[in-house]
Amino acid sequence: MTNRLQQLRATLAARELPAMLLTAPTSRRYISGFTGSAGALLISAEAAFLLTDGRYLIRAAAEAPHFTLREVRPPARPMTALIADLASELGIKRLGFEAAVMTVAEHRQYTAALGNAIELVPTENIVEELRMVKDEEEIALLRRAAAITDAALAAVLPALTPTMTEREAAWRLEVALHDLGAEGPSFPIIVAAGRNSARPHHTPGDDVLGEGQPIIIDMGARLDGYHADLTRTIVLGQPDDTFRAVYAATLKAQQAAMQALRPGLPWSEADAIARRVIGEAGYAEGIAHSLGHGVGLVIHEAPWLRITAPDAPPSPPLQAGMVTSIEPGIYLPEWGGVRIEDLVLITTNGYEVLSQAPK
CATH class of the missing domain: 3.40.350.10 (Creatinase/prolidase N-terminal domain)
Structure with missing residues (x-):
């Protein structure tokens, strides 16, 4: 201090x-x-x-x-x-x-x-x-919060069934976070099934998870005041061709943006990279939010990985020690959506992914 x-x-x-x-x-x-x-x-x-x-x-x-x-x-x-x-x-x-x-x-x-x-x-x-730039103590807390989040998702996924409601799934995830040592969730957990998954910040309700449709799970553990943030999109049963295509485009966009991360990269450029990949896949109209945001004592804080207006000053550069989410998403109102999110630490020569939940 x-x-x-x-x-x-x-x-x-x-x-x-x-x-x-x-x-x-x-x-x-x-x-x-x-x-x-x-x-x-x-x-x-x-x-x-x-x-x-x-x-x-x-x-x-x-x-x-x-x-x-x-x-x-x-x-x-x-x-x-x-x-x-x-x-x-x-x-x-x-x-x-x-x-x-x-x-x-x-x-x-x-x-x-x-x-x-x-x-x-x-x-x-x-x-x-x-x-914006985290010290060693903060990074250690964020690592632990991310690990708890990964473990909570892993504990609950096998228990999900097509007849379970979004609200019940969200509650089971929150209980798992507490059981694993979190103070609580970083934010109200999002479980969005079917067409609800086209709403990036959907509130879980009584709709069932169902079979063969996208289910977005967005969650995070809060530990000693520090927040984690993780999103995975899953299907119970067999995914359709739309899911396979949208998921592949979203994952490709995330990987492309991550590979560019390094100190000195303008915040807006990371977002632009993900948008180009999604646009090339034919889903430009399905982008509803920026690529990512800083995470720490507040769940949404600087740096802001988003595009800037053409006449705006250049966005600031990434710095070693920043921790940010990388969360591209594609949302199709008549079908649903896919979002994939990981926490990433900017290192002196690139980046390190803190989230380890399978994709």
């Missing part, structure tokens, strides 16, 4: 920001290690404060030993008043805040508490950019 704090301070110095207020739960956790549901971090070049209420004081002291702890006591001493006191104590004149997190109402409250002496400066993606 001390290294992350140093990186944040270096970023603030580069932006000429003397201090930063972090209120996003993922920012609090990433920078300090604190996992409580309420609190804020106030960080300057010399000071690092963790502010929370009485419910979390013991946890905060244990999880964030490098931070100075201050108790919030509403209504007598709300967060805004405590921040104002500390900012005055530290001589802060400009205070950055996470613009994507703070509400308009909260901004008004802070403005009233800080007065004219302290300028609130909106910022975007400061911590998010630090989180």
Whole structure:
């Protein structure tokens, strides 16, 4: 955590920001290690404060030993008043805040508490950019989360039957994740059978899995706050010719995109490669989403492997240490869909696939 704090301070110095207020739960956790549901971090070049209420004081002291702890006591001493006191104590004149997190109402409250002496400066993606490249501890957690996900799918697949509903299959997968040591699923598990599989984010219902039709299973284990993400498309019984063709095109697109992965590759280029393969197979109209996204403390985070507008600036390059999903999909509304997804670690000379479930 001390290294992350140093990186944040270096970023603030580069932006000429003397201090930063972090209120996003993922920012609090990433920078300090604190996992409580309420609190804020106030960080300057010399000071690092963790502010929370009485419910979390013991946890905060244990999880964030490098931070100075201050108790919030509403209504007598709300967060805004405590921040104002500390900012005055530290001589802060400009205070950055996470613009994507703070509400308009909260901004008004802070403005009233800080007065004219302290300028609130909106910022975007400061911590998010630090989180893009994972350290060794994060990569180890993501490996374990991916392994649990693989094992849970392997445990449940033999029990699936044509008369089982999507909802029952999703529940069995979630139970298996818990049984294997996950905190829970990374997101509501998707089981989409038949034409439902043409809906990329289908909600499992009472439709049965059936025979001879595509079944998309999208799932992931959450472990110590870190998420896995895996998609497999299966058939119970014999697949039809459409399934064989669509599956082959999807798998070819995934493999082509993966083979190009390396540090320096623009995010958008990986997506473009998969789209070209799918288009050449005659399924360009069946593309409904981008190739992939970063995975970590949030299930969908940077890097974003997606195409950019023709007049947009070039997309950033991949970097060693990034972990991203690679998940091309083809969706045909009158038939169904196929999606194949793996987690991939960008290495210094290429990539490593973290997901090991058979395809």
